[in-house]
Amino acid sequence: MNQPHDPAAGETAVPALNQQNMVDLMHRLEKTMEGSYSCDEAYALLDEYVELVADDEEAKKLMPMVQNHLDMCPDCRDEFEMLLQILKTADAEA
Ligand SMILES: [Zn+2]
Numbered sequence: 001m002n003q004p005h006d007p008a009a010g011e012t013a014v015p016a017l018n019q020q021n022m023v024d025l026m027h028r029l030e031k032t033m034e035g036s037y038s039c040d041e042a043y044a045l046l047d048e049y050v051e052l053v054a055d056d057e058e059a060k061k062l063m064p065m066v067q068n069h070l071d072m073c074p075d076c077r078d079e080f081e082m083l084l085q086i087l088k089t090a091d092a093e094a
Contacts, residue, residue, distance in 0.1 A: 042069035042076050050083040054091065 024044075037045075042065075049066045052059035060067045070077045 037065050037069040054087045
């Protein structure tokens with residue numbers, strides 16, 4: 001799945017990825033195709049997901065696999081709610 005960078009493919013605000021990040025991302029995408037996330041995988045995306053939720057983006061549509069995991073995993077849901085609280089608190093103080 002190593003595609004050459006194509007500037008015509010629509011640049012989005014993606015931060016520069018180093019090689020390792022790219023490999024991780026590919027692994028994540030492959031896992032996504034297989035089915036549901038493990039706790040590790042959901043946790044790796046939790047920061048990102050929390051920010052989407054806090055920004056009122058359509059987090060469930062953008063990252064349905066994370067939401068899917070949170071729905072069935074109380075441990076990760078606790079972690080998610082904790083992160084969300086921290087983020088909202090930080091926003092309120094800003
Ligand atoms: Zn979990």
